[in-house]
Amino acid sequence: MxxxxxxxxxxxxxxxxxxxxxxxxxxxxxxxxxxxxxxxxxxxxxxxxxxxxxxxxxxxxxxxxxxxxxxxxxxxxxxxxxxxxxxxxxxxxxxxxxxxxxxxxxxxxxxxxxxxxxxxxxxxxxxxxxxxxxxxxxxxxxxxxxxxxxxxxxxxxxxxxxxxxxxxxxxxxxxxxLLMAPHPVPEAQRERLRREGPIRIVSRVEPAKGLAELVAAIPPGWNRPVELVLAEADFEFWPGMQADVITACRAAAERRPELITVRPALSWREVPPYLAGAAATIISSTEPETFCFTAAEALSVGTPVISFDHGNVPLLAGPAGRAVALQEGAGALWAALEALLADPAAYQAAAAAAPDQVARYxxxxxxxxxxxxxxxxxxxxxxxxxxxxxxxxxxxxxxx
Structure with a gap:
């Protein structure tokens, strides 16, 4: 006490x-x-x-x-x-x-x-x-x-x-x-994830999260799994909002069914270990996030974060993230991710920096x-x- x-x-x-x-x-x-x-x-x-x-x-x-x-x-x-x-x-x-x-x-x-x-x-x-x-x-x-x-x-x-x-x-x-203390993935496992791990995105369904646009912008040559966890809240801005977003996300995912999986919501304590198994996560919010728990939870396990350059996410991630201009659109998020995954030294530096970014929370x-x-x-x-x-x-x- x-x-x-x-x-x-x-x-x-x-x-x-x-x-x-x-x-x-x-x-x-x-x-x-x-x-x-x-x-x-x-x-x-x-x-x-x-x-x-x-x-x-x-x-x-x-x-x-x-x-x-x-x-x-x-x-x-x-x-x-x-x-x-x-x-x-x-x-x-x-x-x-x-x-x-x-x-x-x-x-x-x-x-x-x-x-x-x-x-x-x-x-x-x-x-x-x-x-x-x-x-x-x-x-x-x-x-x-x-x-x-x-x-x-x-x-x-x-x-x-x-x-x-x-x-x-x-x-x-x-x-x-954060409910759970930082628990970063060991370096050797992190390197395996860099080479071949999935991209995992966890989000509440809302239009401003930019989810359907993000999925639609996956580059034609992209060849590793993308997992999208869609969580429905007990509130929405208008009736049917969440159903509309889920429908749009599923329609975008159906264009690449061999790569994209849409998953149901996770409990709070399941999110960090789930993100620990990702090569990276993307925060595609088109409106500024005022904190962003998903980004913080990803950082806590050493998973780098890609986002637009507004709101709290770039401040939260610091050297553990990459940010692109909002006006460049969702395609720029994938380009930044590809560049990070292709650079082993930069990727490992980002992963190593991640837990310290959120240790005080x-x-x-x-x-x-x-x-x-x-x-x-x-x-x-x-x-x-x-x-x-x-x-x-x-x-x-x-x-x-």
Missing amino acids: NAQIPAKTVAFCLLSFRPDHPSGVERSLAALMEGVRQLGHTPLVLAAGPAQAGDAAEPGLIRLSSVQLPRPATNDHVLAALADPGPVVAEVRSVLAERGVDIVCWGDTLWGLGYLNAAPPGVRTALMVHKIRPDSDQRWHQALADASVVCPASVYLAQEGAQAGWDTSDWRTVPNA TPAAAASALLAAAVSDPPRLGIASSRPNLGTVAAPPTGP
Whole structure:
């Protein structure tokens, strides 16, 4: 236990949370909860009902009876469920009071109930930030103003907030963390993978992940296996979005059935060992990733990462990755990959550098940062009111 901070009960809130949910926010909260436990504190997580198969894997999971969502849900479903927020606020406050919660972390402005300010009096609150919301989002303004502390999940996000014109001077970064410690593949095995290993891509299905375009851009002369793990989340931006992406990916894969395999989702702890058996992975997101767990998990096992040159991925990968200009398109990703695989020295240098790029992203470190931020004095007040008038920020996709 952290000797400087007495034992605390720390609650997290994210309506879409379930164990092994293929979403970065869920993985972020799961790692924070693991770190809270490692430090000797007690974590809880509040999520929407109804109960789901597999809930027992997280003993701190509490399903709210006042919020029932379909699977998958859209923003409209959440807004409808919260049209009368009174019962939700009452239930959340009751649960937090009954459990003696000391700190509550809203996992998102809407899906994490950050804008409702439902904590009992005296309970410290942290707004977890995984996206910078547009200036026009009044819930975001409310969540920022009400939180005791605002905690972006990466240094990149904090910088993005500042560049968008928000006063981030009292934000406190609580970095995302990996559930499993780095475990790189030995050099000899890594060399075999360089020569003949498959390319493995693990992703939540979403148009901005660029998956179908990536598969369609595989060069005609490509001759090694490509494995695509497609994970459906419990939320989507519009009804049928995920089915459309999967259909497009399968159609692209059918052009090269001898090489391309489409696989179902993996559990959180299955992803790193799966990526350990890859020559490399590709992050083809056409919108900037604000952290990117799949990239971090690949790096943790020594698997190089190819990506576009925006967002957090190039910063995360550093010398363990290769980045190409977004405007060059998906074909450039394959060209960068081919060049890396063809250069044994460069490939081994990238693989050797990879684990160190993510070694600091441990559950205990993340939880320590959260606790330090949440118990700091004096509490921050109303940062939304101090935002300079620098125009609006482009609206991000909906969803958590």
